[in-house]
Amino acid sequence: MALKSPLSADNAVPLIELRDVTCGYGDRIILEQVNLVVPRGKVLALIGTSGGGKTTVLRLLGRQIRPIKGQVSFDGLDIAPLNLTDLYAVRRRMGTLFQFGALFTDLSVFENVAFPLREHTKLPEAMIRDLVLMKLNAVGLRGARDLMPSEISGGMARRVALARAIALDPDLVLYDEPFAGLDPISLGVAARLIRDLNDALGLTSIIVSHDLHETFAIADEVAMIANGRVVAQGTPDELRRSEDPLVRQFVGAEPEGPVHFHQPAMPVMDDFGLGARA
Numbered sequence: 087m088a089l090k091s092p093l094s095a096d097n098a099v100p101l102i103e104l105r106d107v108t109c110g111y112g113d114r115i116i117l118e119q120v121n122l123v124v125p126r127g128k129v130l131a132l133i134g135t136s137g138g139g140k141t142t143v144l145r146l147l148g149r150q151i152r153p154i155k156g157q158v159s160f161d162g163l164d165i166a167p168l169n170l171t172d173l174y175a176v177r178r179r180m181g182t183l184f185q186f187g188a189l190f191t192d193l194s195v196f197e198n199v200a201f202p203l204r205e206h207t208k209l210p211e212a213m214i215r216d217l218v219l220m221k222l223n224a225v226g227l228r229g230a231r232d233l234m235p236s237e238i239s240g241g242m243a244r245r246v247a248l249a250r251a252i253a254l255d256p257d258l259v260l261y262d263e264p265f266a267g268l269d270p271i272s273l274g275v276a277a278r279l280i281r282d283l284n285d286a287l288g289l290t291s292i293i294v295s296h297d298l299h300e301t302f303a304i305a306d307e308v309a310m311i312a313n314g315r316v317v318a319q320g321t322p323d324e325l326r327r328s329e330d331p332l333v334r335q336f337v338g339a340e341p342e343g344p345v346h347f348h349q350p351a352m353p354v355m356d357d358f359g360l361g362a363r364a
């Protein structure tokens with residue numbers, strides 16, 4: 087398969103589309119009839135309650151899990167029937183930055199960013215060097231190339247992970263909690279960088295985050311997932327102004343509302359053995 091599908095040039099085709107997707111783990115349904123469109127060039131934030139299924143959406147896109155029903159399309163291509171070679175070609179077009187960046191601790195900053203290039207290409211060393219330094223420059227860390235992960239701050243580590251995520255010039259970058267554990271300044275820097283790289287490199291980005299303030303500041307669109315469904319999708323302003331009780335509860339951080347606080351469980355009396363004693 088060609089690295090880019092013939093549909094790549096067609097801007098009318100969204101880069102990502104989930105159509106009526108139902109999926110879960112074992113017998114447990116997590117997402118039900120979810121529809122989600124991510125237009126090219128945009129930054130989409132996925133927000134919602136813990137355990138609502140945001141990371142599951144990212145797993146669907148990488149086909150780490152498959153839908154029970156419905157279709158997941160990348161660049162107009164249904165990814166469910168792809169053979170492994172074609173699936174890997176699609177995955178190469180997706181960069182990922184998962185929680186805390188997870189750098190290889192025994193590799194230098196330079197080697198961390200070079201890793202995907204060495205794994206997935208046969209480029210000569212001189213070209214790998216240039217590409218790595220370009221990516222490190224883009225995140226402001228060209229000067230940190232020889233440091234080890236233990237010698238850099240958490241914010242710097244996140245930026246190295248970002249350079250690694252874009253090493254192969256992906257079309258799509260998936261961020262799962264990219265701001266977790268960062269101080270407010272590093273968080274602001276990381277958020278701005280995600281936005282700037284998205285625009286400068288012509289990427290499309292999906293960010294799963296609980297940091298609504300930073301996420302709303304950089305996202306073009308926000309989709310909220312609750313109770314297994316996309317309950318709202320719109321611009322940050324549209325979500326802020328939403329009258330939907332679910333959205334208001336979450337965006338306004340109100341403890342009471344339609345989002346369930348408790349995981350479904352047997353009655354509390356039964357769990358503590360009190361039901362039978364009455």
Ligand SMILES: Nc1ncnc2c1ncn2[C@@H]1O[C@H](COP(=O)(O)OP(=O)(O)OP(=O)(O)O)[C@@H](O)[C@H]1O
Binds near residue numbers: 135136137
């Ligand atoms: N591999 C798995 N096997 C079984 N259940 C899983 C698995 N991964 C996730 N789940 C369950 O699926 C639900 C959705 O998980 P997911 O990680 O997608 O939620 P999330 O919205 O990303 O949550 P958070 O904001 O806490 O990261 C959770 O209830 C979780 O327990």
